[in-house]
Amino acid sequence: MSTANRFVPLASRAVFSRRVMLGLVGSAGVLGVAADLHQRRDGYRGGNGNGNGRSTGKLWTPLVAGAPIAHLAQVDKKYGESDYQAVYNAIAEKLRDEDEYDNYIGYGPVLLRLSWHCSGTWDKKDNTGGSFGGTYRFQKESNDPSNNGLENAAHFLEPIKKQFPWISYGDLYTLGGVTAVQELQGPKIAWRPGRVDMPEDTTPDNGRLPDADNGASYVRNFFDRMNFNDREVVALMGGHALGKTHLANSGYEGPWGAATNTFTNEFYNNLLNEHWTLEKNEANNEQYNSPKGYMMLKTDMALVQDDKYLPIVKEFAKDQNAFFKEYTNAFQKLLQNGITYSKDSPVFVFKTLDEQDL
Ligand code: HEM
Incomplete structure (x- = not known):
């Protein structure tokens, strides 16, 4: 792993006090340095995180010692609503075609569960975990015993990722859940793109998902x-x-x-x-x-x-x-927890296959 992909240890974060940062604001050159450090601290570099090296917008967020890490949604403007609708349709058509899974329940439920589990690791206290980094793709998270069975959803989605390599894993996992709910006759869920795949060392520890043996x-x-x-x-x-x-x-x-x-x-x-x-x-x-x-x-x-x-x-x-x-509100919130969206960042409400006569 390259040095740029590693967290800056806490001790060195403390060096950048609020006062120091305020003193630097206004100097484009120094802001550039701040952006670079912030990216390192977040564990990812420029581009949209999908390995295609394209830069998709500015990354800078205020760097305040001890403040939670901000995860800024980044959307490559090259891809618009119709591109994301095409991903939705590919998932929905595969759902319809492969209906024999789990004694003809189909993949919808397990896709919903994957979207919830990849989001349900979030901790508001320090903005770690959550759907942003697509970290379910690493064994540390997928091997969490709480995630048993979700490999079926991940395998289902892998060909979709191959077909649309520009979509991040975080976006794909969450879009899978939205597609499942809508195609199984549930409510429309507004969905926002822009999650950025982050490196393995940002994967949350096991144990953040709920234990059913409780009141x-x-x-x-x-x-x-x-x-x-x-x-x-x-x-x-x-x-x-x-x-x-x-x-x-x-x-x-x-x-x-x-x-x-x-x-x-x-x-x-x-x-x-x-x-x-x-x-x-x-x-x-x-x-x-x-x-x-x-x-x-x-x-x-x-x-x-x-x-x-x-x-x-x-x-x-x-x-x-x-x-x-209420489900629409709460589920959208679950999928977006921990992500910062700029004002012009898009929100999509996808059409079901039925609505498109597909
Ligand atoms: C206290 C919270 C929760 C607990 C303890 C819990 C626990 C579980 C357990 C034990 C299973 C069975 C997994 C298996 O054996 O395959 C399951 C399945 C499932 N859960 Fe939850 N869950 C919780 C919340 C949620 C939420 C918030 C959602 C969605 C928004 C959800 C969606 C699902 C779905 C769709 C399945 C079925 C998966 C399948 O059929 O393969 N769960 N859950």
Whole structure:
């Protein structure tokens, strides 16, 4: 690894006090130095981080000792909405074609889970982790036991990366989740490009993703690390309308409901209306099971056991539009946490294949 790709150690960061930096502002030459140091501190160099060497805009952000690292979205102006829609379409068409995966559930749920797990490592305290750097592509992160099973989503996306090499991994992983939600009849999710692949040494340590064997206070604390309030947490968990748990991946087994590949508010209705029994499964882990063969994790059940979460569950069970509205907000926030966007940085709302008659 080249020196330029390494972090500047904390000790040397301290040298650049706020006062020193303010003193330097205005001198273009010195700003150039600041930009270079900042890039090193962030662990990436100019260009869009995709290895094609193109520079995509200015990188400079205020360098203040002890301040969290800023991750500036960079978009190569050469690529516009129709290029990103083409990536969306390629993912959506592959989803439609390869429908036999996981007993005909298809790849939608696992793509959604990858987008959430590559974002869900974010820590607001120091702006480490998160979707920006595309670090799931490194073994340290993909081998986190919490990510078992997500290699299927990564393999699914690899040919798309080959077809569109200009898109960063961070953008691709998050766009995969947006495509899955929209193609499975969920709400439209506004999505912003500009994540920059960062080097391996910026990969967050394992252990930042949630452990399902916990109750409401754990869930609240966990999501507070990413700045989510109760309403956003209840909405995000509605992602469990899709897909299932697999003994081989997580040590849990079964789906949350009947419609495993349609994005609906069924999760909340099942939480409220099914008859749940806490049981040990084959792997000796506790999960709630219902006579219909559905399951809930303890962290799911926490949403009906907590006085503050429960009314929100009831609202979303009754009103799918209210759920979709909050999900759109919370999911977009999840995918963007930790990223700074300039005012003219684009926001895209992609058309589904149906809307394009494809
Ligand atoms: C406290 C928070 C959460 C916990 C503890 C949790 C835990 C789990 C576990 C244990 C699985 C089973 C994985 C497997 O065995 O294959 C799973 C699957 C899944 N999770 Fe979560 N999850 C949480 C939040 C979320 C959120 C916020 C989303 C989306 C926004 C989400 C989306 C999914 C999806 C779509 C699947 C199904 C994947 C598949 O079918 O392959 N989860 N989750």
